[in-house]
Structure formats: C-alpha cells, structure tokens
Amino acid sequence: xxxxxxxxxxxxxxxxxxxxxxxxxxxxxxxxxxxxxxxxxxxxxxxxxxxxxxxxxxxxxxxxxxxxxxxxxxxxxxxxxxxxxxxxxxxxxxxxxxxxxxxxxxxxxxxxxxxxxxxxxxxxxxxxxxxxxxxxxxxxxxxxxxxxxxxxxxxxxxxxxxxxxxxxxxxxxxxxxxxxxxxxxxxxxxxxxxxxxxxxxxxxxxxxxxxxxxxxxxxxxxxxxxxxxxxxxxxxxxxxxxxxxxxxxxxxxxxxxxxxx
Amino acid sequence: xxxxxxxxxxxxxxxxxxxxxxxxxxxxxxxxxxxxxxxxxxxxxxxxxxxxxxxxxxxxxxxxxxxxxxxxxxxxxxxxxxxxxxxxxxxxxxxxxxxxxxxxxxxxxxxxxxxxxxxxxxxxxxxxxxxxxxxxxxxxxxxxxxxxxxxxxxxxxxxxxxxxxxxxxxxxxxxxxxxxxxxxxxxxxxxxxxxxxxxxxxxxxxxxxxxxxxxxxxxxxxxxxxxxxxxxxxxxxxxxxxxxxxxxxxxxxxxxxxxxxxxxxxxxxxxxxxxxx
Numbered sequence: 001x002x003x004x005x006x007x008x009x010x011x012x013x014x015x016x017x018x019x020x021x022x023x024x025x026x027x028x029x030x031x032x033x034x035x036x037x038x039x040x041x042x043x044x045x046x047x048x049x050x051x052x053x054x055x056x057x058x059x060x061x062x063x064x065x066x067x068x069x070x071x072x073x074x075x076x077x078x079x080x081x082x083x084x085x086x087x088x089x090x091x092x093x094x095x096x097x098x099x100x101x102x103x104x105x106x107x108x109x110x111x112x113x114x115x116x117x118x119x120x121x122x123x124x125x126x127x128x129x130x131x132x133x134x135x136x137x138x139x140x141x142x143x144x145x146x147x148x149x150x151x152x153x154x155x156x157x158x159x160x161x162x163x164x165x166x167x168x169x170x171x172x173x174x175x176x177x178x179x180x181x182x183x184x185x186x187x188x189x190x191x192x193x194x195x196x197x198x199x200x201x202x203x204x205x206x207x208x209x210x211x212x213x214x215x216x217x218x219x220x221x222x223x224x225x226x227x228x229x230x231x232x233x234x235x236x237x238x239x240x241x242x243x244x245x246x247x248x249x250x251x252x253x254x255x256x257x258x259x260x261x
Numbered sequence: 262x263x264x265x266x267x268x269x270x271x272x273x274x275x276x277x278x279x280x281x282x283x284x285x286x287x288x289x290x291x292x293x294x295x296x297x298x299x300x301x302x303x304x305x306x307x308x309x310x311x312x313x314x315x316x317x318x319x320x321x322x323x324x325x326x327x328x329x330x331x332x333x334x335x336x337x338x339x340x341x342x343x344x345x346x347x348x349x350x351x352x353x354x355x356x357x358x359x360x361x362x363x364x365x366x367x368x369x370x371x372x373x374x375x376x377x378x379x380x381x382x383x384x385x386x387x388x389x390x391x392x393x394x395x396x397x398x399x400x401x402x403x404x405x406x407x408x409x410x411x412x413x414x415x416x417x418x419x420x421x422x423x424x425x426x427x428x429x430x431x432x433x434x435x436x437x438x439x440x441x442x443x444x445x446x447x448x449x450x451x452x453x454x455x456x457x458x459x460x461x462x463x464x465x466x467x468x469x470x471x472x473x474x475x476x477x478x479x480x481x482x483x484x485x486x487x488x489x490x491x492x493x494x495x496x497x498x499x500x501x502x503x504x505x506x507x508x509x510x511x512x513x514x515x516x517x518x519x520x521x522x523x524x525x526x527x528x529x530x531x532x533x534x535x536x537x538x
Contacts (some may be wrong), residue, residue: 154366156364157368159336160366160367161379161383162354163354163355163358163428163437164356164359164379164428165356165431166380170383174379178370179368179370255411256371257413
C-alpha cells in the first residue's frame, strides 16, 4: 500500500523545514556578526556561500566532486563484488564461515583508515592506495549482510520453488538472490557510509583531487570560508546519495515486503 | 445410502481395476535420528492414490502424516521402502506434484500475478500463454482483482488461495496439501473447503491432503486415512461415499466425522505412554 500524503500536507512540511533552515542560518549570521570570534575562525554565512559560488564557478568543487565520486564508484563496485562473493561463500559453506567468516568479522571491526599506512607502502601515493582503503572499509559489511540475507531466507521458499519445478540453480537465482535484498540494502547502505568516511579521511591525508583534498587546500590557504563551503558540499553529496539511492531502495523493499530489514 | 452413491462406488471400483495407482507408497519407514533421540516416524506404511481421487490423512501430531506427504512430494528423499509416481521412483521434487504448504510460502518480492506465474516462467512458457493461464487460475480462486497486490497486503485466506492458484498453474498431475487451512479462522476455512471442492471437482484433480481436522478430512476426502503415532502407522482407511458438495453442517458428514474421531480416540488410548526427555 502506498501512503501518499496529500499535496497540502507536503507543502506544510516543506514550509516547516524551510523555516527551520532560515532560523539556523539567521542565528549563524547573528553570531558571526556579533564578532565574538574573528571572521577568520568563524565566518558569516554570506561569505561562505560566496566562496561556495566562486569555487563552483571556477570548477574546483565540481572537479572535486567528480574525482571523489569516481573513487567511490570504483571502490564500491569492487567491494560489492568481493563482499557479495565472500557473503555467498560464507552462507553456503560452514567451513568457510568458521574460517573466512571470522576474518571478515575481525576486519569489519577495524577502522578502515588504519589500512592507510599499509596501502601507502604497497601502492605508494596513488589512486590504487585510496581505492584499497575504500574497499577495506565497505567490503566486510557487504559480505556480512549478504551472508545474513541469504541465511535469513526461509528454507520453505526454496522448497516451494522446488515443488514448482525449479532446479537447485533456478531456486538460487530466483529465490535466494531476490530474497536477500532487504538485508542486503541495509548492508550496502552501511557499506556506503563506511566507504564514504574512509574516502574522506584518505583524501584529507594524502591524495590529490577530491573533496577531502579540497578541504585541505582550504586549510593550507587559511581560507575558512572555503573549508566551510567544502564541508557543506560533503554533507549535501552524502545526503543526496542516501536519499536518492538508498532511500529509494528502502521504499522499494517496504512496498513489497511490507517492512524494512 | 443413495443410488448416486452406489453408482459412484461402481465407477470407483471399475477405475480401481482399470488403472494403476498414480501414487504408490509401499512399505515406507522413516527414522529421525539425533544424538539424543531415535524416533520411528513412519513404520511400514503403504498407501495408494488413484487418479482423480482426493485422499485425506488425519492423525494426531507426531503421527508422521506430514512426513508421509513430504516423501510423496519428493521433499524428503531419505526413507526406506518404495515410493513411485506414475510408475517411476520418486527421487526429488517435481512440478507434477506441486505442494500447498501450511505456511504461506509465497515470494514477498513478487506480486500475486508474478507468484502464480513463477512455475510457468521457470519452464519458459511464452508470455501470452502465461497470462492466459494466470488469469484463469486467479479467476478460479476469486483473486482476479488482487493480481497486482503484494503478499503482505493479503489476508491469510487470500494467501492460501494464491498458493493454490500457483500450484494449479503448473498443471500438476497431483496436488499435495499439507494442512493448508490449519492457520485460518473457522469462517475462512469453511469458505476455502468449499472452493477447493469445486476447483478440484471441476478439473478432476488428484489430491493428497494432510490435516488434523477430522471434519475437514470428511468434507474433502473420497477416502480418509486414519494414522496413529508412536510409531506412525496407518490404522484404518475409511471410504466417504457422500455426494458433493459437502458442507460442515451435513448430517452424513457429522456421522462419518464421528466414526473417524472414534477411530482416532481408540488409537490414542491404545498407544504406549510417551515420555518427554
């Protein structure tokens, strides 16, 4: 069932949210203009938005977003492939669960930025190093959710498929893979947020190009407006991905299963 | 007994002679072994089901009636004895013996139409033909209006109707039903018993129906197999030569139900006491 809020409701909601942000930015403006702290440390919203504009217009921010998202895409696709394979392996073999499964859990508990020194030693200051860090950040949570998703499917559903004429392979393809989706969506969302955090940290520490790097440039130039502006961009990109991709996936699950994992 | 019934018996007897049984279970034994327990769930059980016949199995919980159905369906392939279907040994699950389960074993990511279509897609039935079959099945179980609904939007009775439609869509040679109405309220249960009778009658379905509800067994069955437990054995097979459709309020149904119930009670007093560990 779909619960479509009537148009007027949505209008009020937007108005409430808008009012909230007007208040926050107004308060920010007031505090900044009270000049309790130097504008070099606590900038006013108008100068931050000016800096945002400038850096969008001169192409720095779009280029940084492009570089960051490209790294995310490569790292995330790789960790999806690796995580999915590990998850399927762990779900189908007890031996794998007892051995590889333990390692996956251990690595999952490791903050991924701790892979950075190793990555730099192995790959140098390269794209490979940063993608490696992103990969280590998210592959394990995707593997864990893939395993949990598969193991959570009622065996009865595979049996039902069998009695309708499905071979083992068909039962896997048409029952196990779609059946694991609700848990998988949660795992992929978590994996994304881990990857996002490790990428930002990695870019901040050593790599050129990307939003993290741009943040560092702002610091080096002592340009507080730019630092604020880039942080806003990082938040907006994060929220957009969450809403547009994972929000949509979660709604899809809710519509079919009637619950979210 | 009425003339119609006599006639039915004659026809049934003729069929018995002319046809080999569709399903033949001969000397089936099944042992469940765990580290702490060794249970003989089925002990030398033999049962034949002929084409077009509805056979109901009743018995107390633990008598192995569901186990017997699982063996016939090919879900459980570890047993002693001979199980053949259309003359061939049963080695695994097959669409010729589609199953309706007690729990609504439907696919939540598919809507009602796609659930019913599932088995047809597996076989690569062309789209137009698939649509025609699904439309027909959904109409048969009165769910045409709900073809776009998802499973969680359906009531318990509707879910079981979808299961029935999905099983019938693959054109099984025999329908296996494992306590399909056990989790439903009384009213829905009555409705579905009526619907199953008319559907099965219309297509001349062969059905093996497991239940612990005696009246249900008498309403649906041409024969009722009474099982006892500890170990699971067939105690008696009772023919139900009543005309259809039958309803729970028919006096004859009540009489036969009383007979079956008496048989069950006798078996439970005879059974050795069982102690839980």
